[in-house]
Amino acid sequence: MDKEILYENLNKSNLEFIEEYKKEFSNILDSGWFILGSNVNKFEEEFSSYCNSRYCVGLASGLDALSIALQNFSFDHGGEVIVPSNTYIATILSIINNGLKPVLVEPDIHTYNIDPIRIEEKITSKTKAIMVVHLYGKCCEMDRIMEIARAKKLIVIEDCAQAHGASFEGRTAGTFGDFGAYSFYPTKNLGALGDAGALITNSEENYLQTKILRNYGSRVKYHNELIGVNSRLDEIQAAFLRVKLRNIEKITLHKRSLAKIYFENLSDFYIKPVQDDRFYDVFHIYNVRTHLRDKLKAFLLENKIHTEMHYPIPPNEQQAMKGILDNQMTPLSKEIHGTTLSLPISYGNTAEEIYRVCEIMNKFASGN
Numbered sequence: 001m002d003k004e005i006l007y008e009n010l011n012k013s014n015l016e017f018i019e020e021y022k023k024e025f026s027n028i029l030d031s032g033w034f035i036l037g038s039n040v041n042k043f044e045e046e047f048s049s050y051c052n053s054r055y056c057v058g059l060a061s062g063l064d065a066l067s068i069a070l071q072n073f074s075f076d077h078g079g080e081v082i083v084p085s086n087t088y089i090a091t092i093l094s095i096i097n098n099g100l101k102p103v104l105v106e107p108d109i110h111t112y113n114i115d116p117i118r119i120e121e122k123i124t125s126k127t128k129a130i131m132v133v134h135l136y137g138k139c140c141e142m143d144r145i146m147e148i149a150r151a152k153k154l155i156v157i158e159d160c161a162q163a164h165g166a167s168f169e170g171r172t173a174g175t176f177g178d179f180g181a182y183s184f185y186p187t188k189n190l191g192a193l194g195d196a197g198a199l200i201t202n203s204e205e206n207y208l209q210t211k212i213l214r215n216y217g218s219r220v221k222y223h224n225e226l227i228g229v230n231s232r233l234d235e236i237q238a239a240f241l242r243v244k245l246r247n248i249e250k251i252t253l254h255k256r257s258l259a260k261i262y263f264e265n266l267s268d269f270y271i272k273p274v275q276d277d278r279f280y281d282v283f284h285i286y287n288v289r290t291h292l293r294d295k296l297k298a299f300l301l302e303n304k305i306h307t308e309m310h311y312p313i314p315p316n317e318q319q320a321m322k323g324i325l326d327n328q329m330t331p332l333s334k335e336i337h338g339t340t341l342s343l344p345i346s347y348g349n350t351a352e353e354i355y356r357v358c359e360i361m362n363k364f365a366s367g368n
């Protein structure tokens with residue numbers, strides 16, 4: 001009897017860290033200090049060092065990181081922000097929540113990331129910023145994007161929620177633009193045991209202002225200089241994240257080794273991710289595409305293999321976006337959403353499991 005191959009099993013992925021988590025939790029309980037303390041400070045130092053960035057500010061979630069990045073610039077309402085059409089809804093929400101207008105740009109069908117060629121044609125006199133997303137753990141083509149941004153004097157914010165440790169031409173995700181926004185949602189490559197996020201930046205001004213914004217717009221207690229929010233990373237999550245961060249290299253290498261098995265063993269019946277030496281990919285997601293996606297997903301499930309879709313419905317077809325995005329046509333994005341399937345590639349998955357996924361997928365390929 002073959003065992004179930006889960007897409008993600010957080011008990012399994014966290015198993016080897018449990019003793020350390022317990023020790024950290026107990027230390028914090030004893031300390032009686034829960035918000036903005038030594039663990040947050042140390043995590044910020046350690047994470048910015050890991051990213052080769054000058055500064056990091058711990059926040060409550062990835063969505064908050066994106067929203068607060070935009071909030072730093074106080075753009076006039078109605079300003080436009082360029083954003084890929086095939087992203088998670090959070091990227092779009094951060095723009096809307098700042099009173100700005102998301103302008104969708106289609107991805108490159110090979111990399112699934114925003115297509116630099118298509119950015120320029122969407123820039124108007126109202127464009128304020130480009131928000132790129134390093135989707136699935138692969139960086140965008142940041143050289144070309146930064147060139148456009150510099151020429152047009154646009155702010156660049158990078159959504160790095162799926163790209164911890166990913167790089168392009170040796171430079172880490174989040175260090176090209178004005179801000180890199182990270183999520184540490186439990187299933188991300190660097191996952192907490194609850195919600196958490198962070199912004200990284202090389203600008204001292206951005207750094208200092210973000211620290212004020214996350215804490216009610218206050219630098220000195222009860223003195224509020226800015227309209228801020230409450231988006232503080234808490235000590236417990238910061239301590240858990242420090243444990244994980246010490247192991248991120250191992251987690252990334254494990255995921256890359258599973259991706260290698262897919263690359264080497266999966267039938268060419270499937271469209272696999274592109275490989276290019278300029279990119280160091282961290283495979284938050286390993287997707288394939290096929291027009292038989294739904295049939296394949298069902299076949300895999302019959303064989304006890306669980307998969308996901310990132311994402312089944314594009315942002316501009318979501319009910320919440322009626323009247324906001326529904327006049328923006330995105331055929332390429334629609335094609336990706338209709339054909340993509342995400343295969344198991346968790347830290348908790350074993351090589352044997354991935355060989356089995358390949359075997360069952362190749363069986364499906366030869367029968368179709």
Ligand SMILES: *Cc1c(COP(=O)(O)O)cnc(C)c1O
Nearest residue numbers: 061062063088090091161183185
């Ligand atoms: C997970 C994710 C987010 C949001 O992060 P949260 O921590 O859940 O708020 C934003 N963008 C992308 C691309 C994501 O995958």
